[in-house]
Amino acid sequence: MRVFQFTEQPYPDAWNDHNGSLRVNLPNRKLDPKHAADLFERYYDEWQLADELGLDIMLNEHHATATCMSAAVVVGMSVLARITKRARLLVLGYPIANRPDPLRAAEELAMIDVISRGRLEMGFVRGVPQEVPIANMNPVFQSDRFWEAHDFIMKALTSHDEPFNWESENFNYRHVNVWPRCYQQPHPPVWSTTGSTQTAIKLGGYGYVMATLGTGYDTRRLYDAYRKGYTQKFGTAAPADRFGYLGFVAIGHTEAEARRRGELIATYPRSSAIVFAPFRNPPGYLSMEDNVRMLKGEGKPRSYTKDGRVIEMAKGSVQDLIDAGVLFCGTPDQVYDQIKDFVGHCGGMGNLLMMGHAGPMSHEDTVENLTIFAKEVYPRLKELRQPDPIAIAAE
Amino acid sequence: MAVSAPETNRVDLGGVSVEVTERGRGRPVLFLHPGHPAGRVDPNARVLELLAENARVIAPTHPGFGMDQAPRHLTTVDDLAYLYLDLMEAMALRDCAVVGVSLGGWIAAEIAVKTTERISRLVLANSVGIKPGDRETRDIADIFAMTDKQLGEIAYADPAKMMPNTKTLPESDLVMMARSREATGRYAWTPFMHNPKLKQRLNRIRIPTLVLWGEADRIAKPDYGQALAAAIPGARFNTITGAGHFPHLEQPEAFARSVSAFLQETGR
Numbered sequence: 001m002r003v004f005q006f007t008e009q010p011y012p013d014a015w016n017d018h019n020g021s022l023r024v025n026l027p028n029r030k031l032d033p034k035h036a037a038d039l040f041e042r043y044y045d046e047w048q049l050a051d052e053l054g055l056d057i058m059l060n061e062h063h064a065t066a067t068c069m070s071a072a073v074v075v076g077m078s079v080l081a082r083i084t085k086r087a088r089l090l091v092l093g094y095p096i097a098n099r100p101d102p103l104r105a106a107e108e109l110a111m112i113d114v115i116s117r118g119r120l121e122m123g124f125v126r127g128v129p130q131e132v133p134i135a136n137m138n139p140v141f142q143s144d145r146f147w148e149a150h151d152f153i154m155k156a157l158t159s160h161d162e163p164f165n166w167e168s169e170n171f172n173y174r175h176v177n178v179w180p181r182c183y184q185q186p187h188p189p190v191w192s193t194t195g196s197t198q199t200a201i202k203l204g205g206y207g208y209v210m211a212t213l214g215t216g217y218d219t220r221r222l223y224d225a226y227r228k229g230y231t232q233k234f235g236t237a238a239p240a241d242r243f244g245y246l247g248f249v250a251i252g253h254t255e256a257e258a259r260r261r262g263e264l265i266a267t268y269p270r271s272s273a274i275v276f277a278p279f280r281n282p283p284g285y286l287s288m289e290d291n292v293r294m295l296k297g298e299g300k301p302r303s304y305t306k307d308g309r310v311i312e313m314a315k316g317s318v319q320d321l322i323d324a325g326v327l328f329c330g331t332p333d334q335v336y337d338q339i340k341d342f343v344g345h346c347g348g349m350g351n352l353l354m355m356g357h358a359g360p361m362s363h364e365d366t367v368e369n370l371t372i373f374a375k376e377v378y379p380r381l382k383e384l385r386q387p388d389p390i391a392i393a394a395e
Numbered sequence: 396m397a398v399s400a401p402e403t404n405r406v407d408l409g410g411v412s413v414e415v416t417e418r419g420r421g422r423p424v425l426f427l428h429p430g431h432p433a434g435r436v437d438p439n440a441r442v443l444e445l446l447a448e449n450a451r452v453i454a455p456t457h458p459g460f461g462m463d464q465a466p467r468h469l470t471t472v473d474d475l476a477y478l479y480l481d482l483m484e485a486m487a488l489r490d491c492a493v494v495g496v497s498l499g500g501w502i503a504a505e506i507a508v509k510t511t512e513r514i515s516r517l518v519l520a521n522s523v524g525i526k527p528g529d530r531e532t533r534d535i536a537d538i539f540a541m542t543d544k545q546l547g548e549i550a551y552a553d554p555a556k557m558m559p560n561t562k563t564l565p566e567s568d569l570v571m572m573a574r575s576r577e578a579t580g581r582y583a584w585t586p587f588m589h590n591p592k593l594k595q596r597l598n599r600i601r602i603p604t605l606v607l608w609g610e611a612d613r614i615a616k617p618d619y620g621q622a623l624a625a626a627i628p629g630a631r632f633n634t635i636t637g638a639g640h641f642p643h644l645e646q647p648e649a650f651a652r653s654v655s656a657f658l659q660e661t662g663r
Contacts (some may be wrong), residue, residue, distance in 0.1 A: 133540060138584040139468070140577060169470075278540055283431075283580025290575035295543075295561040 001350055001381040004058040004090050004245070005050035005158035005370060007357035008268065009076075011036060011045050014066040015267075021093035021276040022311035023065040023130050034068060036358030042130075042363045044079060049367060050356075051084040058090040058353050063134040066168050067271055074108040081116035085137075089116055092191055092211060092244075092353070093152070096153065097133035097146035103173055105149070106156040108126045108362055123191035123211070124150050130267045130275050133163025140284030145170050152176075157187045191244065197225035204238060210395040211244030211353060214269070216303035217326035219245060219346050227347075237389035240348035247342070248327040248355045251335050259371055262318040262329040267359030269313040269321070306345070339377075340384060347392035352381070398447045401438035407457075408481040412467055414456040415482070419447025422492040422663065424654075425479065426454040427499030427556070429521075430583065431538060433641045434460045434498070434547055434575030441641040445651035450492070455482060456500075459578030461571065463509075472498070472524070472582050472590065476505035483513045483599040492516035492658055496643050497523055497614075498583060501590075507604075508596040516663055517600065518654055519623065520607040521640045523615055525594040527622035535588045536614045539580065552611035597626040603661040604630040607653055609638030610647060630657070 015022065015031040017057040047057055052069050059076045062068035070076050080089055089112070096105055113120040126146050132139045148170050156162065156178050163177040182188060184268065191209040196202050203210045204226040212222055223243055230238035252258035281294065303311045313326060321327035321331045325345065328338045343349045358365040402417040406575040416438045424446055428436050436454045437443075446452045457475055462613030469475065479502065483491060491514050495503030500522020507517050529532045538546055547558040561569060605626050608620035617634060626634040633653055 136585050138580065140581040140584065144467075149655045158497075265605050276540075280540060283584070290572060291576070292566065292569045295569045295572060297562050332450055366573075 001097075001352060001384055001386075002088070002241075003352045003354050003373075003378055003381065004056040004088070005047065006058040006060070006353050006355050007043060007046070007366075008011060008060065008068040008270075008355075009040070009070045010359055011039065011051050011066045011069050011302040012267070012271075012360040015271055018066070018274065021274060021279070022067050022132045022271060022277045023062070023275040024133050025276060026064070026066055028064075030066065036241075039069070044083065046357065046363070046366050046370065047087075048083055050370055050374075053370060054086075054378065055354075055370065055374055056088040056090065057084065058092050060092055060290060061095070062128070063131055065130075066192045067268075073114060074137060075181065077112045078115070081112050081119070081379040083115075084119075084331055085121065088121055088352075089119045090191065090345075092123035093127075094123065095127030095131055095135070096124050096149040097142045098127055098131055098137050099149070100137070102171060103156060104175060106153045106332070107151070108180050109188070110154065110157060110178050110180055113183045113188050115179045118188075120182075120184070120188040121191060121209075122187060122188050123193070123209075124153070125193050126300060129282050132280045132285060138284075139282040142285065148171040155185065157182050164236055172353075177209075182262055186238070194222065197222060199223035201229035202259040204231075204242075205233040207234060207238075207242065209242055209244055211246060211351070213246040213298075213301055215219075215245075215312070216326050217255050217308075217345055218304045219315060219325070219349075223349070229395055237393035239389050240350035240386035243349045244348060244351035244353050245342070245346070246353040246355060247325070247339070248321065248329075248358065249335065249369065249373060250327065250329040251332060251369055251377065253331065253372065254332070255330055258330045258334070261365055262327060264365065265316055265329075265355065265358045266321060267314070268355060269326070271359065271371040276372045295340075335373070336377050336380050339381060343384065344387065345394070348386045348389060350386060398444055401443065403438055406482060406485060408478055408485060409663055411458060411469070411478060412463070413458065413462060413482065415480065416442050416443070416454045416456075417515065418452045418632055419450055419523070421450045423450045423486075423488045423493050424450040425483065425488070425493045426452055427479070427493065427495035427502050428454065428457065428460070429497030429641060430460075430579035431576040431643055432543065432550060435456065435571055436461065440644070440647070442647040442650055445647055446494075447652065448651075449655055453482075453486065453488070454570050455479065457498075457578065457582075459581055460575055462574070462590075464551055465578065465581065472501050472505055475502045476509060476583065479506055480509065480513075488513050489517045490663070492518065492654075492663065494520070494654055495522060496520045497640060498579065499525065501588070502592075504597065504600075505590065505592060507600045508593065511600070511602050513637075515597040516603040517602055517663060518607060518657065519604065520642055520650070521609050521612050521620065522564055522606070522616060522623060523583070523588040524588065524590060525597070525623055525626065526589045526591060527619060527626075528529055534619055538614065539584075549613035549639070550641065551602075552609065552637050557641075557645060580581070583655075588590070594626055598628055600627050600630075603657075605653070605657040606630050606632045607641060607642065607650070608632070608634045609642035610634040610636055611639040614640040
């Protein structure tokens with residue numbers, strides 16, 4: 001198993017004064033740029049530590065939010081391409097359907113791949129609904145635009161003989177010719193995320209790495225959909241390295257210390273959903289069924305525990321999050337056992353996207369969290385035997 | 396005089412199947428319905444019954460609204476304008492009055508700037524479609540950035556009376572509401588509720604035009620309506636009291652009276 005360290009690079013100091021919305025409409029006056037600079041400084045220090053500890057690194061982006069200061073994932077990756085030495089650099093993800101200019105995205109990614117000497121992994125994502133009001137691209141056609149931007153970027157990164165033409169309703173170019181071209185040939189590894197079985201089947205057909213977030217003990221359903229698509233296309237079972245899972249990790253030498261860190265990590269799901277409701281439902285983003293459910297005044301996204309109990313991520317206790325496989329928390333032995341159990345549920349999962357820092361967790365706590373994990377859990381996870389893909393596919 | 400019952404049929408327009416409700420006899424009135432949160436044709440609507448007392452009312456459901464899927468290629472109000480030019484041709488309509496509310500008014504205006512060959516009168520009620528203000532003025536309220544309750548409060552003069560209780564509505568109505576919201580986004584997300592080219596083109600409209608406004612509208616306020624009327628040569632501007640953005644629903648009698656009076660006064 002590979003493990004990527006991840007944090008949203010939050011600005012938690014604004015979390016107590018938000019009038020019901022941390023995203024889209026929270027005035028940026030509530031951010032002190034000097035304090036933001038201090039936070040970035042330590043976040044980058046922590047990534048350098050992750051690099052030294054042998055962990056890989058994942059960055060994302062969100063817009064107009066106190067939950068995540070990374071508004072342009074390629075900016076962070078550009079910095080990391082130079083200040084880290086060995087870590088794989090995973091962009092997860094680049095919300096390409098929200099950008100009018102996918103050629104620019106291709107050029108940025110290729111540059112980062114070259115500067116990092118081939119350490120880039122590129123994840124393309126549709127993005128959460130609350131990004132739509134900021135990007136202002138039509139959400140009704142977002143899925144179409146996502147796949148077209150994907151097709152375009154992949155062609156742009158793999159065409160080397162002559163400039164090509166691309167004229168469509170969405171994008172218009174007449175001379176596509178990406179300089180510099182990617183260091184990794186034919187292209188850096190591709191990732192994506194989903195919560196839908198339909199998309200999971202499609203991603204399986206591409207053979208990309210598919211990651212999920214917050215799906216807990218309901219993850220297997222999505223992975224199996226991916227496996228179906230993969231086997232249909234490639235005629236063989238999808239190996240464990242095709243699957244990624246974003247799990248929160250809070251570890252300590254004692255259970256009490258781990259639980260204290262667990263409470264800090266749990267500020268992420270508790271803050272992430274704080275957004276003025278209409279921004280979470282741009283037209284065409286959610287399914288008709290979801291919209292009808294919301295009109296009736298029902299339900300929010302949920303996770304499931306191993307025994308089928310429903311957890312609301314935004315409200316669940318640390319114990320709930322542990323039961324749901326959303327948070328791996330405890331002593332090194334406990335965390336290892338929890339992850340091992342979860343891998344079994346998944347039928348194989350080869351990439352842990354570890355949220356090892358969140359919210360107001362201090363630098364000292366973060367350093368401890370990463371260090372204990374890297375020294376006492378990661379070596380065992382590297383040795384962990386994944387379930388046999390062929391046997392899983394046959395189930 | 397009793398008005399005949401509404402009839403709903405499908406018309407094929409170059410591969411696009413459009414649901415069309417008809418009611419009444421006489422000269423044609425093409426009625427173009429608004430978008431969210433009132434984006435549908437109710438065949439039994441009072442306003443259609445009243446208009447049908449003096450006319451043959453033809454009310455298509457815009458693709459994507461109601462229960463129809465929109466074909467992928469229909470993405471703009473401009474596409475809908477061409478679709479209804481095709482509809483008027485397919486039905487061999489002449490001397491048609493086009494009456495549109497909100498999004499429907501925008502479609503009507505886009506039709507009229509293309510050609511008035513089959514149209515003799517135009518009524519734009521609480522119509523969107525232009526951007527009268529400068530780049531930093533939000534001329535039309537962002538209906539996607541508010542709760543249903545907030546939207547109801549700016550859409551209607553009497554929200555308590557007009558707003559449905561979504562917790563008790565039948566499932567089919569909820570599906571239609573959700574579809575109406577999505578379809579409105581489809582056609583009007585960006586540029587938001589307008590075509591930057593339309594305002595200049597409105598001077599091509601040389602048929603009698605009435606701009607009608609529910610005066611309690613806070614989605615597009617009456618001064619928006621006045622700016623719209625000012626851009627159309629010779630257009631009249633009238634208001635309806637006790638109505639907001641959807642006067643055809645909130646004051647159907649006053650709405651139908653205004654439309655009929657306008658058609659009579661202009662010699663139709």
